[in-house]
Amino acid sequence: MDFTDLNQEIRTFCEVRDWGQFHTPKDLAIGLTTESNELLEIFRFKDEHEQSTILEDSDKRGDIEDELADVLFFLLRFADLNDIDLEEALATKLEKNRERYPKEEYKSSNRKYNE
Amino acid sequence: MDFTDLNQEIRTFCEVRDWGQFHTPKDLAIGLTTESNELLEIFRFKDEHEQSTILEDSDKRGDIEDELADVLFFLLRFADLNDIDLEEALATKLEKNRERYPKEEYKSSNRKYNE
Amino acid sequence: MDFTDLNQEIRTFCEVRDWGQFHTPKDLAIGLTTESNELLEIFRFKDEHEQSTILEDSDKRGDIEDELADVLFFLLRFADLNDIDLEEALATKLEKNRERYPKEEYKSSNRKYNE
Amino acid sequence: MDFTDLNQEIRTFCEVRDWGQFHTPKDLAIGLTTESNELLEIFRFKDEHEQSTILEDSDKRGDIEDELADVLFFLLRFADLNDIDLEEALATKLEKNRERYPKEEYKSSNRKYNE
Numbered sequence: 001m002d003f004t005d006l007n008q009e010i011r012t013f014c015e016v017r018d019w020g021q022f023h024t025p026k027d028l029a030i031g032l033t034t035e036s037n038e039l040l041e042i043f044r045f046k047d048e049h050e051q052s053t054i055l056e057d058s059d060k061r062g063d064i065e066d067e068l069a070d071v072l073f074f075l076l077r078f079a080d081l082n083d084i085d086l087e088e089a090l091a092t093k094l095e096k097n098r099e100r101y102p103k104e105e106y107k108s109s110n111r112k113y114n115e
Numbered sequence: 116m117d118f119t120d121l122n123q124e125i126r127t128f129c130e131v132r133d134w135g136q137f138h139t140p141k142d143l144a145i146g147l148t149t150e151s152n153e154l155l156e157i158f159r160f161k162d163e164h165e166q167s168t169i170l171e172d173s174d175k176r177g178d179i180e181d182e183l184a185d186v187l188f189f190l191l192r193f194a195d196l197n198d199i200d201l202e203e204a205l206a207t208k209l210e211k212n213r214e215r216y217p218k219e220e221y222k223s224s225n226r227k228y229n230e
Numbered sequence: 231m232d233f234t235d236l237n238q239e240i241r242t243f244c245e246v247r248d249w250g251q252f253h254t255p256k257d258l259a260i261g262l263t264t265e266s267n268e269l270l271e272i273f274r275f276k277d278e279h280e281q282s283t284i285l286e287d288s289d290k291r292g293d294i295e296d297e298l299a300d301v302l303f304f305l306l307r308f309a310d311l312n313d314i315d316l317e318e319a320l321a322t323k324l325e326k327n328r329e330r331y332p333k334e335e336y337k338s339s340n341r342k343y344n345e
Numbered sequence: 346m347d348f349t350d351l352n353q354e355i356r357t358f359c360e361v362r363d364w365g366q367f368h369t370p371k372d373l374a375i376g377l378t379t380e381s382n383e384l385l386e387i388f389r390f391k392d393e394h395e396q397s398t399i400l401e402d403s404d405k406r407g408d409i410e411d412e413l414a415d416v417l418f419f420l421l422r423f424a425d426l427n428d429i430d431l432e433e434a435l436a437t438k439l440e441k442n443r444e445r446y447p448k449e450e451y452k453s454s455n456r457k458y459n460e
Contacts, residue, residue: 075187
């Protein structure tokens with residue numbers, strides 16, 4: 001399955017519920033940030049070892065998968081309703097980042113390119 | 116191209132820079148929320164008509180594509196490093212939402228299932 | 231009561247639980263964004279009239295107050311642990327914004343100063 | 346200076362620019378999450394030692410104070426426009442949290458009360 005099929009499945013899900021009326025760019029972006037934060041909240045105050053343990057717990061792993069699915073849902077929906085090609089956008093951004101972060105200079109570095 | 120190819124491209128990008136050491140679950144989730152908020156910020160205080168105008172402006176559209184690409188990058192990276200199948204996660208979540216939101220009851224409704 | 235008293239109350243709350251060990255700058259910033267998003271989620275997909283209705287519903291109003299309190303908690307805690315004077319920071323920022331947004335030019339405008 | 350004076354200063358700042366028309370609950374909540382994320386982004390991928398170094402750097406400390414001021418601005422503005430008493434909200438929430446997190450049981454614990 002690729003993006004086209006997933007988009008179609010999401011479109012059907014939304015259309016039978018007539019939810020397009022709520023899916024403004026702003027509200028879909030809100031969808032992305034609220035769901036991302038539900039994911040982030042799971043790791044709040046947790047050190048690296050605890051983060052690993054969380055990912056090994058099947059209940060919590062299910063919660064994490066749920067939140068990632070919600071992020072993917074809003075990401076695909078935003079792109080689909082606004083005619084944005086996500087694969088092309090990613091390819092363009094990776095190319096830009098290859099230039100911003102030359103591999104020799106940024107090897108093992110967590111600096112931002114504009115820092 | 117499908118998720119597998121995109122994952123491989125992102126993996127190569129990160130590995131040549133030795134960035135895996137920074138990509139804890141917590142920091143990748145931070146990636147998702149910070150990039151989602153850069154997208155959301157574009158629409159802050161804007162009404163629906165202004166949101167449409169923004170999406171028709173080629174510079175701003177480029178910014179939007181950039182932010183969506185960043186979200187996709189962190190989403191794929193999180194899933195790849197933690198062995199999560201995003202397509203399966205989405206299918207599972209859509210099935211759950213079909214039950215939570217029966218189409219007759221939630222037609223044209225923006226209520227949450229637990230409200 | 232002013233910021234000093236609130237800070238002291240929060241400090242006591244945290245110290246008796248020995249929670250300072252979890253309160254890194256990163257995790258307190260996560261606190262701010264996760265709690266802000268719980269607030270935002272309440273208004274997701276809602277139009278202006280519905281937003282007003284939500285604020286008139288006593289249960290939902292209680293939820294909103296709860297989320298604002300959580301944001302205030304993490305804001306005060308971040309500032310207190312890192313010796314930042316919030317009132318001074320706000321005064322400085324308002325002064326900067328008075329220059330960035332001259333009142334004649336930005337009257338009734340929702341443009342960003344750098345747009 | 347206390348909350349009342351700060352509220353008045355913010356109110357004047359907004360009124361002379363006629364910005365109340367943009368300050369819906371949803372957009373003010375967006376203000377909180379976007380500004381919180383600008384703060385969080387500063388600490389992305391940084392370990393604890395690096396977080397401390399950032400707070401000792403005077404330029405970056407200025408950026409942090411700026412973001413905290415923005416969060417405080419939107420927090421006070423939300424509360425002021427919707428007649429919410431932040432001090433009371435915080436007192437109520439601390440009381441609730443004292444019950445949710447009995448100090449003996451949650452001493453040195455980063456568990457959530459509902460985990």
